[in-house]
Amino acid sequence: MEDTITTEPMVRVTRLKKVYESSGRRVEAIGDVTFSVARGEFACIVGPSGAGKTTLLKCLAGLLQPTSGTVELEGTPVTGPPPGMAVVFQEYGRSLFPWKTVQQNIDLPLRQKGLPRPERERLTAEALTAVGLADVSRAYPWQLSGGMQQRVAIARAVAYEPHVLLMDEPFAAVDAQTRAELEDLVRSLWKTLGITTLFVTHDIDEAVYLGERVLVLSASPTHILEDVPVGLPVDRDQVTTRSTAGFAELRARVHRGIQDAKAGRQSTAQSIVGTAQ
Amino acid sequence: MTARGLTAPQRIRRPRLPRAPLVGIVIAVVAAELIPRSGLFPAGTLPPLSSVLAELCREAGTSALWQALGRTVRTWAIGLVIAVAAGVVIGVVIGLVPVLRAITASTVEFLRPIPSVALIPAVILIFGTGSQSGVVLIVYAAFWQVLLQVLYGIQDIDPVAMETARSYRFGTWATVRHVVWPTALPFVFTGVRLAASVALVLAITAELVIGTPGMGQLISVAQSSGATTRMFALVLLTGVLGVLVNVAFRFAERGVLSWHPSVRRAR
Numbered sequence: 001m002e003d004t005i006t007t008e009p010m011v012r013v014t015r016l017k018k019v020y021e022s023s024g025r026r027v028e029a030i031g032d033v034t035f036s037v038a039r040g041e042f043a044c045i046v047g048p049s050g051a052g053k054t055t056l057l058k059c060l061a062g063l064l065q066p067t068s069g070t071v072e073l074e075g076t077p078v079t080g081p082p083p084g085m086a087v088v089f090q091e092y093g094r095s096l097f098p099w100k101t102v103q104q105n106i107d108l109p110l111r112q113k114g115l116p117r118p119e120r121e122r123l124t125a126e127a128l129t130a131v132g133l134a135d136v137s138r139a140y141p142w143q144l145s146g147g148m149q150q151r152v153a154i155a156r157a158v159a160y161e162p163h164v165l166l167m168d169e170p171f172a173a174v175d176a177q178t179r180a181e182l183e184d185l186v187r188s189l190w191k192t193l194g195i196t197t198l199f200v201t202h203d204i205d206e207a208v209y210l211g212e213r214v215l216v217l218s219a220s221p222t223h224i225l226e227d228v229p230v231g232l233p234v235d236r237d238q239v240t241t242r243s244t245a246g247f248a249e250l251r252a253r254v255h256r257g258i259q260d261a262k263a264g265r266q267s268t269a270q271s272i273v274g275t276a277q
Numbered sequence: 278m279t280a281r282g283l284t285a286p287q288r289i290r291r292p293r294l295p296r297a298p299l300v301g302i303v304i305a306v307v308a309a310e311l312i313p314r315s316g317l318f319p320a321g322t323l324p325p326l327s328s329v330l331a332e333l334c335r336e337a338g339t340s341a342l343w344q345a346l347g348r349t350v351r352t353w354a355i356g357l358v359i360a361v362a363a364g365v366v367i368g369v370v371i372g373l374v375p376v377l378r379a380i381t382a383s384t385v386e387f388l389r390p391i392p393s394v395a396l397i398p399a400v401i402l403i404f405g406t407g408s409q410s411g412v413v414l415i416v417y418a419a420f421w422q423v424l425l426q427v428l429y430g431i432q433d434i435d436p437v438a439m440e441t442a443r444s445y446r447f448g449t450w451a452t453v454r455h456v457v458w459p460t461a462l463p464f465v466f467t468g469v470r471l472a473a474s475v476a477l478v479l480a481i482t483a484e485l486v487i488g489t490p491g492m493g494q495l496i497s498v499a500q501s502s503g504a505t506t507r508m509f510a511l512v513l514l515t516g517v518l519g520v521l522v523n524v525a526f527r528f529a530e531r532g533v534l535s536w537h538p539s540v541r542r543a544r
């Protein structure tokens with residue numbers, strides 16, 4: 001069992017398609033998406049607003065049933081929320097329970113896992129220390145700033161010891177300074193813990209800065225436009241990394257990919273219609 | 278990044294006696310004293326507040342009053358507990374199962390507006406004239422208040438919180454306990470407060486109409502024996518009971534819902 005796991009990808013998405021159908025309205029959110037993510041990889045998914053990024057992530061997380069296609073986690077098809085996965089939601093404020101303290105918010109998923117109390121206390125304390133919030137463990141989420149709340153949501157996910165961490169535009173609602181801090185936090189957590197990470201964003205710079213690989217999504221119905229490996233060094237820095245020629249080149253490449261797709265949208269759209277008929 | 282002082286919500290001490298309500302009370306007391314003395318009402322039908330209070334003090338020395346009060350409170354409490362328990366359990370089940378919600382919606386809308394008082398004859402036929410009839414009426418009236426609030430509360434559950442619970446693989450019981458119940462709790466409190474008032478009204482009404490022992494029956498006896506002042510003293514006491522019940526629930530609410538925005542603001 002062990003040796004097969006090391007060779008097969010952590011996440012494998014095959015011909016995924018998701019159509020929302022409600023009271024006559026039909027939205028094809030995801031057209032046809034196929035990709036896989038290797039064990040320990042940090043992959044960023046970029047796409048314009050409404051591209052179906054959240055939809056894709058929810059299909060991966062087993063929260064949404066795809067219309068067709070499959071998602072596999074460590075070789076097992078995903079039909080509901082799988083055990084080895086944690087999600088940091090786009091609406092982090094609403095995803096923390098206001099009636100629980102920071103500590104209880106992190107502890108609750110661990111209790112569902114059936115971990116013994118000392119183990120839970122250790123994991124909670126470690127996660128809070130890792131995100132730099134050890135001193136607010138007894139505060140309530142609503143007593144914290146937005147950036148701190150997002151750290152709590154990340155700590156909760158990390159304490160869960162997932163094999164795969166999914167993050168949906170986690171820093172879209174915080175200021176630039178906090179955002180840079182949180183980006184470095186996520187990078188360092190990934191480096192030290194080696195969790196396979198899928199990070200969704202609409203920010204090309206953020207995707208290139210964070211990822212070892214960037215998947216560029218088209219507007220919906222979504223397909224993958226480009227799969228760009230990021231050859232930047234593992235140790236990154238907000239100032240120096242972002243000013244390197246390599247960074248600029250990658251950013252330009254992702255930009256161009258999106259622009260090309262926009263320019264060629266007419267023809268691709270027609271060809272999709274053509275094949276469908 | 279320091280978070281000192283965040284760990285415990287700060288309680289701001291408010292002035293002990295707020296002035297505006299006090300003015301209102303003084304006006305009411307003066308009116309209750311002067312209007313009966315004004316001669317607007319036939320002599321002996323509406324005693325002034327001072328004599329009502331004096332009568333109440335005299336009555337407080339008799340065991341009959343306390344026995345009646347105890348009976349009324351007991352009927353009220355039993356009915357309320359049953360109604361709240363049934364309202365919460367049935368509300369959570371109906372609220373979480375969309376099919377049940379759809380099936381019961383029209384029935385609830387039909388049964389809810391029936392005034393419980395209209396059921397008194399039927400209840401006497403089925404349950405007799407004992408205190409259980411009062412309990413049944415209270416349960417019927419109070420149940421809807423709780424049920425409706427629980428249903429509102431469940432509608433208020435944040436889908437993101439629900440998805441969080443789902444993605445961390447919370448079981449049904451854990452979801453109800455850690456997500457559904459805390460969200461519904463503020464609504465449950467409102468429901469219980471409304472139910473408590475309605476239940477008190479029905480406890481007294483049942484005693485007045487059916488004649489089961491309690492405050493309502495004492496009031497009825499006082500009226501028929503011409504003891505008007507005593508009757509008003511008893512009425513005043515039921516009013517005090519209602520206020521106490523409301524205040525007690527508000528205090529409990531504040532303690533339990535310290536995390537809730539409405540209570541946070543009030544601090």
Ligand SMILES: Nc1ncnc2c1ncn2[C@@H]1O[C@H](COP(=O)(O)OP(=O)(O)OP(=O)(O)O)[C@@H](O)[C@H]1O
Pocket residue numbers: 020021022027028029047048049050051052053054055056169202220
């Ligand atoms: N529950 C739903 N019912 C119907 N349509 C939906 C639903 N959720 C999303 N959609 C549609 O699917 C498409 C993709 O939505 P999605 O939320 O996945 O986009 P996104 O890439 O996450 O956008 P953003 O960057 O703004 O978060 C949109 O056109 C949206 O209108």
Ligand SMILES: [Mg+2]
Pocket residue numbers: 053054055090168169
């Ligand atoms: Mg989204």
